[in-house]
Amino acid sequence: MDAYIARLPVFDVAGNVFAYSLPYRAEENGSFEYVAPGSEETNKLFDFDVRRLVGKSRAFIYFSDEMLRARLPLLFSRDILTVVVHANQLEDAGIMNICRDLKERGFMLALEDFEYSKAYDEIFRFVDVVEIDFKKTTKAIEETAYVCRYANKLMLAVNIETRDEYEYAKRLGCTFMQGFYFAKPELDLENGFQPLPASIAQTMQILSQKDAEIEEVVNALSVDSAVCQRLLRLINSVYFGFTTKISSINQAIVVLGLDYLREWIYLMAMQKLLNNDSPEATKMSLLMAKFCRKIALMIPEGAKKPESFYLMGLLSMVVFSGESVLVKALDEFPLTFDIKKGLLRKGGLYSDVFEMAFSYLLADWEKFEEIASMYNIGMKEISEDFAECAEEVEQAQMN
Numbered sequence: 001m002d003a004y005i006a007r008l009p010v011f012d013v014a015g016n017v018f019a020y021s022l023p024y025r026a027e028e029n030g031s032f033e034y035v036a037p038g039s040e041e042t043n044k045l046f047d048f049d050v051r052r053l054v055g056k057s058r059a060f061i062y063f064s065d066e067m068l069r070a071r072l073p074l075l076f077s078r079d080i081l082t083v084v085v086h087a088n089q090l091e092d093a094g095i096m097n098i099c100r101d102l103k104e105r106g107f108m109l110a111l112e113d114f115e116y117s118k119a120y121d122e123i124f125r126f127v128d129v130v131e132i133d134f135k136k137t138t139k140a141i142e143e144t145a146y147v148c149r150y151a152n153k154l155m156l157a158v159n160i161e162t163r164d165e166y167e168y169a170k171r172l173g174c175t176f177m178q179g180f181y182f183a184k185p186e187l188d189l190e191n192g193f194q195p196l197p198a199s200i201a202q203t204m205q206i207l208s209q210k211d212a213e214i215e216e217v218v219n220a221l222s223v224d225s226a227v228c229q230r231l232l233r234l235i236n237s238v239y240f241g242f243t244t245k246i247s248s249i250n251q252a253i254v255v256l257g258l259d260y261l262r263e264w265i266y267l268m269a270m271q272k273l274l275n276n277d278s279p280e281a282t283k284m285s286l287l288m289a290k291f292c293r294k295i296a297l298m299i300p301e302g303a304k305k306p307e308s309f310y311l312m313g314l315l316s317m318v319v320f321s322g323e324s325v326l327v328k329a330l331d332e333f334p335l336t337f338d339i340k341k342g343l344l345r346k347g348g349l350y351s352d353v354f355e356m357a358f359s360y361l362l363a364d365w366e367k368f369e370e371i372a373s374m375y376n377i378g379m380k381e382i383s384e385d386f387a388e389c390a391e392e393v394e395q396a397q398m399n
Contacts, residue, residue, distance in 0.1 A: 002026065004383055006363040007053050007390060009280055010060060010156065010178050013170055017280055019058035019082065021178065022050070023363035050080060052387050055394030060084050060110060068098045078106040082129065087114045090123050100126055110156065115140050116147040129154045132174065134165050145172040183281065183320045196332055199224035200269050207262035208334035214253055217261070221249050227268075234268055237282075259307065263289075266333060267314050273329055274317060281317050283393055284361075289313035290389040291357045295382070299375050301349055309353055312339045316358065319343065360386060 003026040010019040050059050062084040063073060073083050083102055090096045090111075103109055103126045110129035115136065130153050132144050148155050149172075157169035160179030169177055195201075202220040206212050221228055228249060235246050235256070246252050253261055267285060271277040292313030296302030302309060318329045330340050342350025352371050359367040360382070372382065 002380055002383075004360070004363075004365055004368070004379060005053065005387070006361055008178060008363065009182065010176050011182055011280075012176060013174070015182065015278065015280075017057055018176055019060050020054045021060035021084070022053060023062075025363075025365045050076065052391040052394070054080070058082055058108075062086075062112065065089055065092065065095055068095055071098070073102055073107060074105075078108075082108040082110050084110045084112050084131075087111050087123065096122070103127075114144060116144045124151050124153065127153065129156050129176070131156045131158055132169075132172075134159045134161075134169065134179070142172070145174070149173050180320065183284065183317070196269055196273060197224055197227055199227045200265065200272070201332070203265055204262075204269060204334055207258060207265065212258055214250075214258065217253065217258065218249050230272075231265065231268055234264060263307075263311050263314055266311065269333070270315050270318060270329070273332060276317060285314050285317050287389055287393050288316040288357055288361065290392060291360070291386060292316075292353055294385040294389060295353050295356055295377070298377055298381070299349070299353070302353060308336065308339060309342075309350065311335075312342045312350060312354060313357060315339075315343060316354070319345075319358070 003024050005022055005024040007020040007022055009017045010021055012018045050061075053059070059076075059080055060082045061076075067073075068085070068089075073081060083099070085095075085099060090099060099109055108129065109127045110131060111123065111127050112131045113133060114130050116124075124147070130144065130148050132141055132148075132155055134141060134157055145155060154176065155172070155174040156176040156178065157165075157172075157174040158178045160166050160169060160177050160181045162181055165179075166177065166181050199221055203217055206216050206220055221231070231249070232246060232252065235252050246255060256264070267282070270285075271282070289310045290313070293306045293310040296306045296309035315333070315335075318326050326344065330343060338348065338350045341348055342354045345351045345355060352374070356368055356371050356377070359365075359371075372378075
């Protein structure tokens with residue numbers, strides 16, 4: 001693919017993923033060739049199956065005037081695509097007619113960065129979803145929400161960063177939400193972390209040794225039936241897609257191996273420490289793990305220990321909790337100095353790989369390119385690797 005394409009989850013009010021928005025940036029400053037739908041010379045941005053990135057969910061994709069005139073939305077199924085446009089685009093009669101035609105064909109339409117005014121009355125007649133930016137003023141948010149409720153429009157609240165904003169968006173009647181709040185752990189910061197169960201702490205210590213014995217691991221875990229059950233649920237979850245249910249720690253070690261088991265015990269410990277075991281948080285951790293390993297393999301020094309970068313990415317959910325919490329959390333894990341330095345983003349190769357993966361996931365292309373250029377990592381290879389990682393996560397989740 002000759003474009004950067006990331007994915008950001010869109011949640012319903014219950015916290016379930018409804019769709020993924022796919023922010024992108026193409027080569028040549030976003031210039032697109034005019035192509036007819038179905039032509040062999042399709043636009044390079046969409047020369048792959050979007051299902052690779054979104055799985056069974058819908059895709060929210062922004063279309064520029066040029067892309068709309070090229071009828072590029074018709075390259076997609078209406079069952080997967082929500083066409084996103086900016087309200088200013090619909091001031092052009094030609095673009096308005098194209099969007100109206102898409103609506104008549106059964107496509108869902110969404111308006112981004114929208115504030116209501118009477119000039120947009122006609123637009124309201126056929127759009128389905130209205131994006132409300134929570135970085136705007138309270139007055140702008142409430143006026144737009146009022147008109148949306150009156151017109152029976154679905155509302156997507158974006159830039160939700162706190163629980164107060166989440167609750168406020170629900171009171172306003174927002175159906176969908178997007179923002180950092182959904183990646184943050186629910187922590188009782190006044191009372192600090194609850195200590196990890198002794199069985200987990202002991203198992204992590206055993207697995208951190210080069211010559212770890214299987215019997216020691218089994219003995220450490222077997223004394224805590226609750227931890228064993230939690231670990232087996234994680235292993236048997238849809239993210240692994242095993243055809244045969246794993247029913248014991250011994251069987252888990254045979255199937256996974258000690259190194260892989262160690263990584264998932266670390267993930268379980270992080271979930272417990274941060275009180276965050278939501279399916280989407282686990283998917284994001286797995287995606288970060290796979291993507292960090294892919295990036296490391298592109299760098300000669302990183303290719304020597306790709307699994308260390310995988311483990312770093314697997315523990316990435318901790319970065320959403322703030323630096324003070326991050327430092328305390330990492331003290332609970334017998335990690336190498338390099339991995340801790342990477343998660344703390346204190347410089348060096350591990351930090352660079354983490355920054356590249358994390359900024360790509362957030363569609364912060366400038367930050368990504370600033371670091372990627374140091375390692376001669378190009379657009380085509382990184383975007384294909386990201387799509388491959390996302391596809392693996394979605395395929396596993398669907399098994």
